Amino acid sequence: MVALALNTNLSSLNAQRHLENNRSQLGSSINRISSGRIEGASDGVTELTLTENIRADVVALQQGSRNLNDGTALVKTAEGALNEISGILLRLRSIASQSANGTIDDVERISTDLEYQASLRELDRIVATTEFNGTFLLDGTLAASQPAADHNVLQLGVDSSSDNQFDLNNMLNLTNVGTASLGLSSSNITTQGDAFQALNALTTSIDDLIQARGRVGTTQIRIMHAFDNLKVQEENLTAAVSTIRDADFAEELTSLTKNQLLVQSGVAMVGQANLNPQAALILLEGV
DSSP states (O other), X not given: OOOOOSSOOHHHHHHHHHHHHHHHHHHHHHHHHHHSBOXXXXXXXXXXXXXXXXXXHHHHHHHHHHHHHHHHHHHHHHHHHHHHHHHHHHHHHHHHHHHHSTTSOHHHHHHHHHHHHHHHHHHHHHHHXXXXXXXXXXXXXXOTTSOGGGOOEEEOSSSOSGGXXXXXXXXXXXXXXXXXXXXXXXXXXXXXXXXXXXXXXXXXHHHHHHHHHHHHHHHHHHHHHHHHHHHHHHHHHHHHHHHHHBOOHHHHHHHHHHHHHHHHHHHHHHHHHTHHHHHHHHHHHTO
C-alpha cells in the first residue's frame, strides 16, 4: 500500500524531473534535425573534438591552396619576362651573326649596333622592373644563394615543416639575368671581331636562360600537382567531417518521435501525481 503525503509529493517531483530530461532530449533532437548536424559538445564530445580538429586542417589546406595560387601568379610573371628576354637574346644573336658576316662593312655594322644596344637596354629595363607584389623576380632576389631568412617560401599545409613548404628560391634559383650578369654589358658589334665575341657571349647567355626557364617550368608543374593534392585532401577531410558530424535523419526522427511520446506521457504523469495530495484532502474532509 502506497502512503499519501501532503508535505512532499515525491511522485510529482520524480515525474517532473523525468519530464524535464525528456524535454531536453526532445529539444536536442529538434536542433539536430533542423541544423542537420551535431551542434555542441553535449551532443557528442568525441565527435565534436575530432571534427573540430579536422575542420582546422581543412581551413589550413584552403589557405594553402590560395598561397599556391599566389605562387603560380608569381612564377607566371617571371616566365613571361624570361620569355621576352629570350626573344631579345635570339634577336641579338641574329643581329650579331649578321654583323659577323664578311659581306658587310663597318659602316653597316655601326648602324646595326644601334638596334643591338637598344635591345640590351630594353633587356636591363625588363630585369629592373619585373616584380610581383613588391618582390623583384629577375635581379637575383630569387636566387638560391640568398640568405635563408630572405627566401620566398610558400606555406602549403597545416604546419611549418619543410614538407609543407615550397622554397621558391631553391626551386627557381633565378640569378640576375641583366646584361652585366650575362657578360653583355660592354658587348657591341661595331667590328667583325666584336661581333664574333658577341656571338660567343650570346650563345652562353641563351643556354643559361634556357636552364632558368626550365626551372620555372618544373616549378609551375610542381605547384600545379601540389594544388591538386591539397584540393583532394580538402575534399576528403570535408567528407570525413560530414560522416562524423552530420545527423542521421532516420535515427534522429525515431528519437524525436520517442521523445515526443515521453514528453506527452510525462505531462500526463505529472498531472496524475498531483492528484495524490488532493485524494488525501478528500479523505480528511470525510473525518
